[in-house]
Amino acid sequence: xxxxxxxxxxxxxxxxxxxxxxxxxxxxxxxxxxxxxxxxxxxxxxxxxxxxxxxxxxxxxxxxxxxxxxxxxxxxxxxxxxxxxxxxxxxxxxxxxxxxxxxxxxxxxxxxxxxxxxxxxxxxxxxxxxxxxxxxxxxxxxxxxxxxxxxxxxxxxxxxxxxxxxxxxxxxxxxxxxxxxxxxxxxxxxxxxxxxxxxxxxxxxxxxxxxxxxxxxxxxxxxxxxxxxxxxxxxxxxxxxxxxxxxxxxxxxxxxxxxxxxxxxxxxxxxxxxxxxxxxxxxxxxxxxxxxxxxxxxxxxxxxxxxxxxxxxxxxxxxxxxxxxxxxxxxxxxxxxxxxxxxxxxxxxxxxxxxxxxxxxxxxxxxxxxxxxxxxxxxxxxxxxxxxxxxxxxxxxxxxxxxxxxxxxxxxxxxxxxxxxxxxxxxxxxxxxxxxxxxxxx
Amino acid sequence: xxxxxxxxxxxxxxxxxxxxxxxxxxxxxxxxxxxxxxxxxxxxxxxxxxxxxxxxxxxxxxxxxxxxxxxxxxxxxxxxxxxxxxxxxxxxxxxxxxxxxxxxxxxxxxxxxxxxxxxxxxxxxxxxxxxxxxxxxxxxxxxxxxxxxxxxxxxxxxxxxxxxxxxxxxxxxxxxxxxxxxxxxxxxxxxxxxxxxxxxxxxxxxxxxxxxxxxxxxxxxxxxxxxxxxxxxxxxxxxxxxxxxxxxxxxxxxxxxxxxxxxxxxxxxxxxxxxxxxxxxxxxxxxxxxxxxxxxxxxxxxxxxxxxxxxxxxxxxxxxxxxxxxxxxxxxxxxxxxxxxxxxxxxxxxxxxxxxxxxxxxxxxxxxxxxxxxxxxxxxxxxxxxxxxxxxxxxxxxxxxxxxxxxxxxxxxxxxxxxxxxxxxxxxxxxxxxxxxxxxxxxxxxxxxxxxxxxxxxxxxxxxxxxxxxxxxxxxxxxxxxxxxxxxxxxxxxxxxxxxxxxxxxxxxxxxxxxxxxxxxxxxxxxxxxxxxxxxx
Numbered sequence: 001x002x003x004x005x006x007x008x009x010x011x012x013x014x015x016x017x018x019x020x021x022x023x024x025x026x027x028x029x030x031x032x033x034x035x036x037x038x039x040x041x042x043x044x045x046x047x048x049x050x051x052x053x054x055x056x057x058x059x060x061x062x063x064x065x066x067x068x069x070x071x072x073x074x075x076x077x078x079x080x081x082x083x084x085x086x087x088x089x090x091x092x093x094x095x096x097x098x099x100x101x102x103x104x105x106x107x108x109x110x111x112x113x114x115x116x117x118x119x120x121x122x123x124x125x126x127x128x129x130x131x132x133x134x135x136x137x138x139x140x141x142x143x144x145x146x147x148x149x150x151x152x153x154x155x156x157x158x159x160x161x162x163x164x165x166x167x168x169x170x171x172x173x174x175x176x177x178x179x180x181x182x183x184x185x186x187x188x189x190x191x192x193x194x195x196x197x198x199x200x201x202x203x204x205x206x207x208x209x210x211x212x213x214x215x216x217x218x219x220x221x222x223x224x225x226x227x228x229x230x231x232x233x234x235x236x237x238x239x240x241x242x243x244x245x246x247x248x249x250x251x252x253x254x255x256x257x258x259x260x261x262x263x264x265x266x267x268x269x270x271x272x273x274x275x276x277x278x279x280x281x282x283x284x285x286x287x288x289x290x291x292x293x294x295x296x297x298x299x300x301x302x303x304x305x306x307x308x309x310x311x312x313x314x315x316x317x318x319x320x321x322x323x324x325x326x327x328x329x330x331x332x333x334x335x336x337x338x339x340x341x342x343x344x345x346x347x348x349x350x351x352x353x354x355x356x357x358x359x360x361x362x363x364x365x366x367x368x369x370x371x372x373x374x375x376x377x378x379x380x381x382x383x384x385x386x387x388x389x390x391x392x393x394x395x396x397x398x399x400x401x402x403x404x405x406x407x408x409x410x411x412x413x414x415x416x417x418x419x420x421x422x423x424x425x426x427x428x429x430x431x432x433x434x435x436x437x438x439x440x441x442x
Numbered sequence: 443x444x445x446x447x448x449x450x451x452x453x454x455x456x457x458x459x460x461x462x463x464x465x466x467x468x469x470x471x472x473x474x475x476x477x478x479x480x481x482x483x484x485x486x487x488x489x490x491x492x493x494x495x496x497x498x499x500x501x502x503x504x505x506x507x508x509x510x511x512x513x514x515x516x517x518x519x520x521x522x523x524x525x526x527x528x529x530x531x532x533x534x535x536x537x538x539x540x541x542x543x544x545x546x547x548x549x550x551x552x553x554x555x556x557x558x559x560x561x562x563x564x565x566x567x568x569x570x571x572x573x574x575x576x577x578x579x580x581x582x583x584x585x586x587x588x589x590x591x592x593x594x595x596x597x598x599x600x601x602x603x604x605x606x607x608x609x610x611x612x613x614x615x616x617x618x619x620x621x622x623x624x625x626x627x628x629x630x631x632x633x634x635x636x637x638x639x640x641x642x643x644x645x646x647x648x649x650x651x652x653x654x655x656x657x658x659x660x661x662x663x664x665x666x667x668x669x670x671x672x673x674x675x676x677x678x679x680x681x682x683x684x685x686x687x688x689x690x691x692x693x694x695x696x697x698x699x700x701x702x703x704x705x706x707x708x709x710x711x712x713x714x715x716x717x718x719x720x721x722x723x724x725x726x727x728x729x730x731x732x733x734x735x736x737x738x739x740x741x742x743x744x745x746x747x748x749x750x751x752x753x754x755x756x757x758x759x760x761x762x763x764x765x766x767x768x769x770x771x772x773x774x775x776x777x778x779x780x781x782x783x784x785x786x787x788x789x790x791x792x793x794x795x796x797x798x799x800x801x802x803x804x805x806x807x808x809x810x811x812x813x814x815x816x817x818x819x820x821x822x823x824x825x826x827x828x829x830x831x832x833x834x835x836x837x838x839x840x841x842x843x844x845x846x847x848x849x850x851x852x853x854x855x856x857x858x859x860x861x862x863x864x865x866x867x868x869x870x871x872x873x874x875x876x877x878x879x880x881x882x883x884x885x886x887x888x889x890x891x892x893x894x895x896x897x898x899x900x901x902x903x904x905x906x907x908x909x910x911x912x913x914x915x916x917x918x919x920x921x922x923x924x925x926x927x928x929x930x931x932x933x934x935x936x937x938x939x940x941x942x943x944x945x946x947x948x949x950x951x952x953x954x955x956x957x958x959x960x961x962x963x964x965x966x967x968x969x970x971x972x973x974x975x976x977x978x979x
Contacts, residue, residue, distance in 0.1 A: 053794055055803035055903050175556060186948050219907045221898045222696070224689040224828070225942045232678075235646035237653025249907075252804060252899045260816050266559045273602040284808050289513075290556045313681040386555055389513060396485075396555045 043086040047106035049117025054094025070335045096126045103127040107134045113348035141330035144193035149407035149420025149428035156334040159405040166382040167294035178238040179210045186215040190245035199411040223257040242270040258286025276325040280391040296380040297329035298393045306365040333370045336362040373419030377405025474537040481517035496565035504569040564589040571601045583613035590620040641670040681821035692828040694935025695835040699890040700908040701915035705881030705927040716785040720792040721904025723885045725755035725891020745810040755888040763884025797902040806894040920968030
């Protein structure tokens with residue numbers, strides 16, 4: 001509270017200085033007596049970099065609340081290294097360049113020890129140079145397209161081999177799917193994921209004419225033509241499924257159109273990678289019965305840890321209907337890993353924590369153990385859930401064990417020889433063929 | 443529990459099953475055993491139970507299976523008893539049919555997956571072919587057509603002999619044809635007849651079935667099948683043009699609905715109103731609030747919720763529009779750049795206000811029963827919600843046009859926008875008319891929000907996705923002309939839907955934008971340019 005106030009005063013002072021055309025230098029100088037650094041001795045600051053306004057607020061606000069909740073719980077247990085944790089929340093407003101500015105502000109001005117944040121890949125790419133330059137830590141909680149391993153970033157969401165590939169395997173084995181529609185929103189995550197999936201399907205003997213790839217713009221709402229295209233594609237006499245990487249808001253009209261045109265999950269199942277409990281909260285799910293989602297966590301999974309987490313979360317938010325979802329679990333895991341690593345290193349110094357993190361193990365909410373790997377990805381179980389009438393998922397399949405996250409896809413020509421190893425090789429894109437650091441992504 | 447149940451658990455369950463059989467030998471017959479399998483919470487046991495129950499001939503079989511299909515079948519894991527909650531809320535014991543008062547707390551729904559749903563559909567198809575309810579018979583015939591189970595042929599034939607309803611008879615004949623086509627010992631001439639029946643059906647499901655005819659069939663049959671396929675395909679290609687036209691009309695109606703309010707505030711008044719989309723959003727949120735009230739207090743009125751929401755949305759958005767005009771816009775007339783910036787800022791304020799009040803997540807607005815589902819017209823599917831939105835849009839357009847033409851307020855509005863000074867000297871209170879005109883445009887945007895809540899997300903960002911399209915329509919149609927907006931919206935909608943299958947959704951949209959830019963180069967005032975002195979004003 002106090003630092004928030006000094007922060008405000010600092011900002012005000014600077015604005016006034018600017019208004020008086022005294023220039024930026026004077027502005028910074030004027031604010032320095034109020035610098036929050038002096039308060040940093042008795043607390044450890046944790047940065048929260050999630051959009052609270054704009055398009056992405058729909059997904060990211062929950063994650064901000066999650067971190068506040070986790071900090072609250074940790075402080076009840078006595079904090080970390082004998083100090084209380086203190087959240088510094090900023091709003092990058094779904095504006096990608098603003099993400100970088102706010103990250104810089106968190107690290108240089110608020111002197112945070114770690115940042116939890118970002119949702120879209122483009123926002124992560126936007127803050128990457130800042131984290132590298134200022135040497136801080138980012139925990140990124142969302143499933144993404146892979147093809148990246150950075151020293152300063154810890155990826156607690158799923159890589160494609162922890163979500164997309166097992167989902168396709170499930171459809172091939174259990175639903176005997178022979179024809180595939182890869183339907184996605186037109187941006188980097190669906191395009192890369194579909195490229196990986198296309199290569200994977202072809203390696204499994206699927207003919208090119210049995211794969212249809214469609215892209216639609218962000219926020220697309222008129223799905224009539226796309227859905228009837230899917231219907232036509234599905235009438236070729238072979239079992240057909242849709243693999244959906246449709247993002248965000250566009251999902252609701254898509255599913256509504258599927259329901260209205262009478263495409264049932266028993267005819268053409270849709271497996272989605274971006275539709276969770278939170279997204280379903282806005283639709284009547286009865287027509288969607290049986291459509292699938294692949295995640296590493298579902299709220300409906302019955303384990304003592306999960307039940308406790310849901311109960312405390314609903315008590316914290318004072319909303320008995322508040323749902324939980326996969327990226328929330330990723331933050332739960334990431335936060336606990338960071339706490340353990342800080343305690344192991346005995347310091348919040350980013351270099352020491354980055355070195356301490358690989359190898360850290362912490363229980364996840366579904367009864368398994370998440371381990372931080374040398375490539376900064378974690379081990380996760382993969383679940384396939386079917387949508388139920390009440391907006392929850394019924395788990396119908398899970399991988400027998402935990403799946404280790406691959407930073408670089410084994411399906412793609414350019415990346416199959418690359419590995420990320422920040423322990424032995426100290427390199428994010430080590431080429432195992434040439435035994436050199438570098439290659440794609442360097 | 444998951445699909446792969448460990449052997450130990452399975453053995454244990456088997457032991458429990460055996461034990462229950464031993465304890466109550468008098469009660470437990472084979473049917474009871476089959477039903478008890480539902481309690482195992484194992485997908486393969488459930489599948490076995492479905493098959494056994496379906497072939498048991500027990501009168502409760504179809505009740506149990508349809509309850510399982512609708513998620514009304516529940517099991518007590520401890521006592522292994524299975525219960526059916528009937529659609530009227532009464533609970534019966536599935537094995538005996540005896541009424542049960544109350545379910546204990548640990549009773550859970552029997553879970554199914556897609557494989558099981560297909561099994562249930564096929565099993566129910568066989569069971570309900572002879573049902574007394576015509577709708578059930580039709581559904582059964584259609585599911586037999588899809589599953590073409592060979593052993594159902596006698597049932598289908600006896601149902602066909604008894605059937606009097608023409609459309610069900612047709613469906614049964616098609617189901618019979620589907621079975622014969624895949625029956626290994628059917629004669630070639632029977633199969634050729636079957637192909638003719640399926641060809642006459644001519645839809646995508648017929649196509650899927652014919653595509654399934656393998657090369658192991660006699661050459662005569664495969665040849666007939668492939669010629670039937672090509673004839674169906676060419677027929678469907680023709681229908682797909684009709685379908686594109688319909689999709690275009692429907693997209694056009696959505697564009698028109700979103701743009702029609704802007705045609706007043708921007709078109710008639712000349713205010714570059716970037717907050718127009720937020721008025722649409724407010725209308726959608728009004729619908730949400732109305733539905734919430736109805737859900738908690740008067741659930742029976744749910745089907746009328748949209749009718750109640752329309753006037754309320756008009757009032758809410760209209761009132762906010764009047765307030766905006768009085769407090770901000772009236773100071774900015776004649777300064778388009780400032781208006782643009784001020785209304786843009788205003789749109790952000792309104793979005794964030796709604797986000798703070800209702801939360802950032804989507805709100806659920808339900809579809810009343812008369813707006814859900816679809817019907818078939820020839821070989822195209824027309825969804826009810828799109829059809830109603832088209833009708834609604836045209837009605838709103840007609841009412842607005844009549845209002846501007848025949849009412850005193852409409853006359854005053856036209857007078858003020860055509861020549862403000864003259865109108866003022868004739869005694870018209872121009873500032874009052876300005877406020878009301880802006881309120882009218884905003885109110886109509888609010889009404890649009892009610893309809894759009896049926897096809898899009900109700901979230902604070904709802905309006906943003908329509909603002910560009912709305913401006914596009916109004917500028918393309920010709921600023922200041924309502925008819926231009928109408929023609930512009932439908933032209934853009936239809937052009938977009940004919941481009942989309944060829945170019946894809948992303949390129950299609952880009953192509954439309956390029957075409958509009960080229961068109962505006964040629965005709966800067968849009969399709970229907972206003973002529974005369976009003977243009978110069």
